[in-house]
Structure formats: structure tokens, C-alpha cells
Amino acid sequence: MPTHHVNLDALIPREDFELAGNEPLTQPSILSTSLKVTDLVAESLIYNVLRKPDFQRETASWPPDKVAELVRSFLEGDLIPSVIMWRSPISGSIFVIDGAHRLSALVAWAHDDYGDRQTSSEFFNNVIPVEQRKAAEATRSLIAETVGSYRDLSVALRNPEAVHKEHLRLARNLSAFAVSLQWVMGEAEKAESSFFRINQQATPIDQAELEMIKARRKPNAVAARAFIRAGTGHKYWSSFGAQTRSEIEKIAKEVYDLIFKPSLDTSIRSADLPVAGRGYSSDSVKMVFELVNFVNGISPETWRRGKVSTTKPGSEAAGRAELADDHDGENTLRFMRAVRKAASRIAGNDPASLGLHPAVYFYSATGRFQPAAFLSAISFVTNLVNRRHLNQFMAIRADFEEFLVTHKYFLNHIVRRHGSLTRSVSPITVMLETTFESLTQGEDTPQIVNILKNQPDLRTALREVDGVGGGRGKSFSTETKNVIILKEIIDTAPKCRICGARLPLSAASFDHIVRRADGGSGTRENAQLTHPYCNTGFKESIHSRESGVASHGTVARA
Numbered sequence: 133m134p135t136h137h138v139n140l141d142a143l144i145p146r147e148d149f150e151l152a153g154n155e156p157l158t159q160p161s162i163l164s165t166s167l168k169v170t171d172l173v174a175e176s177l178i179y180n181v182l183r184k185p186d187f188q189r190e191t192a193s194w195p196p197d198k199v200a201e202l203v204r205s206f207l208e209g210d211l212i213p214s215v216i217m218w219r220s221p222i223s224g225s226i227f228v229i230d231g232a233h234r235l236s237a238l239v240a241w242a243h244d245d246y247g248d249r250q251t252s253s254e255f256f257n258n259v260i261p262v263e264q265r266k267a268a269e270a271t272r273s274l275i276a277e278t279v280g281s282y283r284d285l286s287v288a289l290r291n292p293e294a295v296h297k298e299h300l301r302l303a304r305n306l307s308a309f310a311v312s313l314q315w316v317m318g319e320a321e322k323a324e325s326s327f328f329r330i331n332q333q334a335t336p337i338d339q340a341e342l343e344m345i346k347a348r349r350k351p352n353a354v355a356a357r358a359f360i361r362a363g364t365g366h367k368y369w370s371s372f373g374a375q376t377r378s379e380i381e382k383i384a385k386e387v388y389d390l391i392f393k394p395s396l397d398t399s400i401r402s403a404d405l406p407v408a409g410r411g412y413s414s415d416s417v418k419m420v421f422e423l424v425n426f427v428n429g430i431s432p433e434t435w436r437r438g439k440v441s442t443t444k445p446g447s448e449a450a451g452r453a454e455l456a457d458d459h460d461g462e463n464t465l466r467f468m469r470a471v472r473k474a475a476s477r478i479a480g481n482d483p484a485s486l487g488l489h490p491a492v493y494f495y496s497a498t499g500r501f502q503p504a505a506f507l508s509a510i511s512f513v514t515n516l517v518n519r520r521h522l523n524q525f526m527a528i529r530a531d532f533e534e535f536l537v538t539h540k541y542f543l544n545h546i547v548r549r550h551g552s553l554t555r556s557v558s559p560i561t562v563m564l565e566t567t568f569e570s571l572t573q574g575e576d577t578p579q580i581v582n583i584l585k586n587q588p589d590l591r592t593a594l595r596e597v598d599g600v601g602g603g604r605g606k607s608f609s610t611e612t613k614n615v616i617i618l619k620e621i622i623d624t625a626p627k628c629r630i631c632g633a634r635l636p637l638s639a640a641s642f643d644h645i646v647r648r649a650d651g652g653s654g655t656r657e658n659a660q661l662t663h664p665y666c667n668t669g670f671k672e673s674i675h676s677r678e679s680g681v682a683s684h685g686t687v688a689r690a
Contacts (some may be wrong), residue, residue, distance in 0.1 A: 136267040137411065138199050139192040139247035140236035142255030146366045147183040147225055149320040165218065168312035169206075169282070172235070172242045174251075181241070183225045184232055185327060186368070187345040191236045192247075193414070200274035202237040206309060207279050207302045214312040216330065218323040225531065229316055229323060230330045237449075238311070242282045245472055247297040248269040257364040259385075262395045284304075286565065340418035347435040350455050351463035352428065353381075356421040360411070362388035372461030380461065385466045390472075390480045392416070396501070403621045403636055405490040409480040409501030422554055425516075426507055429476045430455065430469050468635040474510050477517070478665075480639055486513060487628075487639030487663040491621045492533050495538040496547070499614025504556035505543055511557065512564040521568075526670040528571045530632035535567055535580060537622055542584075542594055550595035559589040630666035641667040647675070 164178075171178040189626070194202075206212055211373075215231030228235055240246045248260055248268035275281065280288075280299050283400060288295040288303040295303075316326045333460045347353040363381030370377070387667070392411030394404050434455040442600045443632065458464050476482040478493075494506045516522045525532070542563060550556040566587055585594050608616075625634040630643070641664040646652030662671075 136195070136270075138194055138196055138240075138267045138412075139190075139252070139264045139412075140194075140199075140233070140240050141241065141365060142247070142252040143236045143239040143245065144182055144184050144191070144228060144232060146186045146188060147223070147227070148186045149220065149227070149324060161332070163217075163325050163616075167313055168310045169238055169242050172239045174243060174464040178226070181225050182235075183227050185227055185229075185324070186366075187324075187348045188228075188232060188327075188340050190343065190417070191232050191442055194233055194237070196246075196271040196274055199237045199240065199277055202234060203241045203275055204279050206238060206311070207285075207305050209305060209309055212311060214291060214314045216326070218315045218316040218318075220320070227323065229327050230351050235311070237500070239270075239386070241275065241399045243283060244272070244283065255365060256361065259362050259364045261412045263410070273286055287628055311426075339539055340421055343382050343432065343435075344421055346415075346416050349457040351433065351434050351458040351467050352421070352424045352430055352455065354458060354461075354464045355457075355467045355471065356424045358384035358418075358464075359387050359424070359471070360417055361419045369461055369464060371459075372464075376461035376465060380468065383465070383472055385404075387468070387475055390475050403491075403625070405495065405621070406501075407475075407488070407490045409494070409503065409504055415503060418553060419506070421443040421454060422507060423510070424471055425466055426554075426557075427471050427510065432680070438509075472629075474514065477513050478509055481641060483641075483664050485639055485664040487635040487665070488513075488642075489533070489622075489625060489636045491499050491618055491625070492536055492634055495618055496543045498544060498611050499616065499618045500611075501542060502547055503553050504547060504560055507554070507557045508560035508564060511561045512568075515561075515565065516568075520667075523670055523673050524572055525568060526666065528568070530627075531571055532568060533633050535571070535577060538577070539581070545595055546590070546593045559593060562587055562589045620670050626661060628660045628662045628666055629660040630671055633663070635663060636660060637661075639664060643667040643671070 147594045167178070170176065172182075173179060175209065202212070202320055204589075212234060213231065213234055216229040218227045218229050219225070220227065234287045243249065243251060243252050246268035248265050252268075261444050272281075279285075279302055283297075285299060285303040285306050288299045289307065292300050315523065316323050344353045344356060352579045354368045357366075358380050367377070369380050372380070388411065391408035392406050394406060396406050396411070408419065410414070456463075476485055478486055478488045481487070488509060494501055496502050496505070516525050529589045543560065546558030546559050546563065563584060566584055567580055570583055575583065581594075584590050622634070626640075629632065629645075640661045643660050643662040643666070644652040644654070645658050652658050
């Protein structure tokens with residue numbers, strides 16, 4: 133069974149709580165105490181006023197078997213915890229304070245939409261990842277096998293003689309059973325505080341997700357939400373002007389395609405690896421939020437109320453007391469453009485792209501994508517650009533990457549020692565910068581390893597063993613398969629004909645061996661594959677320095 137989670141986020145729309153109003157609160161005695169599945173079909177009046185708070189985390193945390201089990205439990209009359217609601221005195225919308233996943237599972241069953249049918253397709257602008265479709269189909273099959281579709285049970289009551297007795301029994305249960313409701317009374321502020329209190333108990337909100345919720349109107353959170361769904365889904369930027377909304381969605385899709393395409397399953401099956409791992413995962417939400425903050429030099433203090441900024445000196449956000457809410461989208465766009473520029477530096481075929489090979493830089497020795505390695509590479513390349521050391525790096529790039537490949541287990545050791553995401557970014561960056569500096573000074577591999585082991589941030593993290601385990605059973609584990617395939621990808625990767633380093637074909641540039649300026653033709657014999665920057669920047673710097681390139685366009689490495 134697929135391990136992907138079912139995305140039910142489209143089935144209950146989001147809406148702002150709306151913080152002020154003059155209408156009287158609804159009396160609890162006239163609010164319904166239960167909700168039938170028939171209240172959740174598309175034509176139902178109740179369903180059409182059902183909402184989630186705009187800050188509600190994405191309803192995409194349940195695997196197929198849990199969604200199917202919830203539907204089965206409901207039809208069997210098993211105890212399902214009450215869903216907690218709040219009714220807005222302003223709009224009349226009914227908000228789900230607790231129980232969004234439970235209710236969404238029943239809505240999905242009633243609509244036969246587990247993240248891949250009409251409502252979801254419209255919500256995601258028809259941009260539905262393969263993993264999301266797989267999870268939807270798996271859920272639909274499970275439910276068909278165990279209880280039957282909502283349509284099947286509805287038909288069963290109208291044609292009792294023509295259906296299986298089990299379907300008829302469940303259909304009769306469907307007509308009688310309902311979900312119990314409880315109501316939060318008070319203004320929007322009371323409803324919001326209830327949401328956070330309830331959702332920090334049984335299944336606490338992840339800290340990164342909580343940070344995004346609290347910063348939901350700030351440009352970093354809006355930008356991250358746009359990136360993670362390629363500009364589709366709930367429009368957190370809907371209050372901005374039309375031109376701003378359009379540009380946000382355009383940049384979001386560009387960056388999503390740049391870092392998350394092609395899609396990555398649980399096992400590696402292609403040499404064309406996404407530079408940022410799986411876009412359809414809970415970890416990707418955290419990583420993208422960190423990416424936006426990291427690139428724009430923003431620390432948590434800038435969006436936490438009453439704090440003074442401790443952002444990086446020299447960054448645009450440095451010295452600000454608080455990162456303000458974005459009311460017109462200008463700051464969101466500024467943050468997104470910065471991310472696009474940084475991502476384009478390491479991936480894709482933009483002329484300034486270094487075209488870093490994902491298997492070399494972003495995947496560990498066990499074949500797992502490492503978010504910290506991705507953020508570290510962006511930091512490393514940004515530092516090279518800022519210090520004007522990019523061409524120095526290109527001159528030793530092949531040797532630099534060979535060291536990373538040979539000592540790839542160092543990445544595993546660092547992450548194991550320091551932890552994932554931001555905790556490992558600094559030590560991995562130290563490893564990259566120390567290796568670069570050592571190579572430019574002519575140090576050999578044993579000397580570089582010794583220098584790395586004496587770095588304060590790395591002293592306890594690095595061991596001269598690969599630390600990569602293997603399967604113990606007769607069958608190959610997913611990890612073992614990934615290790616084998618990753619090694620094959622690295623060993624057989626094409627090389628850039630200018631710098632000699634590995635070249636991902638998704639970032640390949642077609643270069644004239646003899647430059648067009650020197651009379652070179654567009655024939656096949658005069659073509660070679662290179663990194664984009666090697667073609668547009670590094671090659672030109674060599675030509676201006678040496679008045680020509682080496683034989684066949686290959687530069688002797690320092």
C-alpha cells in the first residue's frame with residue numbers, strides 16, 4: 133500500500149474568522165447537536181457554509197487506511213469523538229475548530245473525492261501530484277472493498293432486493309447515524325484561542341507549522357504557502373491586487389517546478405532527481421518555510437510579537453523590530469523573487485545556474501534527501517557569489533565534488549549528530565567551505581579530512597567509516613536499493629566538458645566548442661554539454677584570461 137497521505141484539503145474551504153462584528157451570538161439551544169453524512173453532500177445547505185479557519189493546517193496527514201477506517205467506524209456505529217464547531221456571528225459560516233480530518237474523510241466519501249476529483253481538481257488548478265493521485269486511488273479501493281461507496285449505499289436503500297445484505301445493513305446505518313457536535317461560544321478571539329488549545333493536546337501542531345500559522349499574514353508565510361502548492365490550493369494571497377496575485381502564482385509554479393520536479397517516490401527510480409526531494413510531504417512544508425526565511429535573512433524574532441530582530445547583519449531585515457503583515461503583497465513578491473534567484477543559482481538551466489547535481493549535493497549515502505544539505509548548498513553558493521569566488525570554485529569544482537562523493541557518509545554523520553533541517557545547516561556549510569578553501573590551497577584528500585575533523589563544528593560529527601548499513605533479510609530493503617541506484621547515478625553521470633564536474637541533464641547547456649565569436653558553427657561536431665554557468669560565465673572568464681580555451685573546451689583543473 134502507498135505510504136503517501138491523502139490530501140483532503142480542498143473539501144472544506146478556508147475562511148477568515150473576521151475579528152469584529154455587531155450581530156448577536158447564536159444561542160446554543162438553537163444550534164444542531166449532530167451532523168449526518170447527508171448534510172455533507174454538495175447540495176446540502178450546511179455543507180455550503182462549512183469552513184475551516186484560514187490558519188488551519190493542511191488537511192493532508194492521514195494515510196489511505198486511516199481514512200477508510202474512519203468511514204467504516206462511522207457506519208459501524210463506533211465511537212467517534214465529537215467535532216467542535218464555532219459559528220461566525222458575521223458571515224454565518226460554521227467553522228471546524230477540531231475534527232477537520234474526521235469531517236473531511238466523511239465529505240470525501242460522500243463526494244467520492246479523495247484529493248483527485250472535481251472539487252480537488254478545481255482547488256489545485258488541476259495540478260495534482262502523482263503521489264496525491266496514488267493515495268486517492270488507494271483510499272477509494274480500500275473503501276470499495278470494506279464498506280462500499282456512498283453512491284452504492286444510497287442506491288441500496290432504494291433497491292433493497294438487488295443489493296448484498298451487508299450493503300443494505302450499512303445503508304440503514306447511514307440513514308440513522310450522525311456525528312456529534314459541540315460548540316464554542318464567544319467571539320472570534322475565543323474561537324481562535326480554543327483552536328490552539330485543543331490542537332496542542334492529543335495531536336500537537338508541529339512547531340514549524342505552528343510558526344507558519346502564527347505568521348500567516350506575514351510575507352514569509354504567504355510566500356511559503358504559495359511555493360509548496362505551486363500557487364494552487366487555498367489562496368492565502370487572495371486579498372492582494374490581481375496583478376500581484378498573478379505574479380505570486382507564476383513565481384510559485386516556476387520555483388516548484390525547479391526544485392520539486394520530477395516527482396520523487398519513496399524509492400529512487402530515475403537519474404533525474406528533484407533538487408529539493410519530495411514536494412508532497414510534511415517535511416517539505418518545513419523546508420520551504422526555512423528556505424524563504426533563510427534566503428531573505430529572516431530569523432523567528434522578526435515575526436514574533438514584541439521581539440527585536442536578530443537577523444544577519446547586512447540583510448534587508450536586519451534591525452527591524454517586527455516583520456509586518458503584508459497587506460498589498462509587495463513584500464511577499466520580494467521574498468519570492470529572492471528565493472527564485474537563489475534556487476536558479478543551483479538548479480535549472482538559467483544562464484547563471486551552476487546546475488548542481490542532486491545526487492552529489494542533496495542526497496545522503498543512504499539515498500535520502502537531506503533538507504539541510506539543500507539549504508547549505510544555497511548558503512555556500514550565495515557566499516561564493518558575494519565573495520566573488522565563483523570562478524575559483526569552478527576551477528576546482530570536479531575535485532570538490534569528487535571529495536563529496538567519496539566522503540558522502542560525512543553528511544549522514546553530521547545530520548545524525550546535529551539533527552535535521554536548520555540544526556545541520558551550519559556544520560554542513562562549514563564542511564563545504566572548508567573543503568573548497570583547502571582545495572584552493574592545494575591540500576590533498578587526507579589533509580582535507582584532517583582539517584575537517586579539527587573544525588569545532590565538525591570535531592564530534594565526522595568518523596572515518598561510511599556508517600551506511602545494509603539490509604539483513606533475504607530481500608533488498610528500500611534503503612539498500614536507494615544506495616545502489618544512487619551510486620549508479622553518480623558513477624554514470626555525464627560530465628561537463630568545461631569544468632569536468634557531474635552534469636544533471638535537466639540543467640545541461642549546449643555550448644559551442646569553438647565560440648561563435650571565433651567563427652564556430654552550429655554543427656554537431658562543434659557542440660558539447662556543459663553547466664549553464666560554465667557556458668555563459670566561466671568559459672568567458674577563461675577566454676579573457678587566456679585568450680582561448682583548452683583542447684575540446686576542457687579546462688585543466690587546478
